[in-house]
Amino acid sequence: MxxxxxxxxxxxxxxxxxxxxxxxxxxxxMDKKKIKKIAIVGGILTIFLIIGSVIGVNISKKNQEKIDKEYHD
Ligand SMILES: [Zn+2]
Structure with missing residues (x-):
């Protein structure tokens, strides 16, 4: 101590x-080690959020295409 x-x-x-x-x-x-840890965790979470939203948008786009096709048939 x-x-x-x-x-x-x-x-x-x-x-x-x-x-x-x-x-x-x-x-x-807050010591430097803690700040670094928080920054790393924050960065990883941000990356996951971006990937998640990209995947989510792609899935909803595909669903929209499916719906559009079904309507046209
Ligand atoms: Zn004091």
């Missing part, structure tokens, strides 16, 4: 805490 200096009151508080236990200042919890 590391101690960090609170930027608000200057008291040394545990880096595990979300808030300074002296003044209640919100300490920055």
């Amino acid at each position: 590391a101690l960090v200096k609170c930027p608000e009151c200057g008291k040394e508080v545990s880096s595990q805490l979300k808030k300074c236990n002296n003044c209640g200042y919100k300490l920055k919890q």
Whole structure:
């Protein structure tokens, strides 16, 4: 457990805490590793969303073509 200096009151508080236990200042919890992880997960989710919407559009297009054919026959 590391101690960090609170930027608000200057008291040394545990880096595990979300808030300074002296003044209640919100300490920055996001370390670079976490940010990177979140960015990767976010990127993967975005890719899935794009793929999903592309597949969805193709399926609905095919269905529309089928419906159109059935109407014309
Ligand atoms: Zn403080």
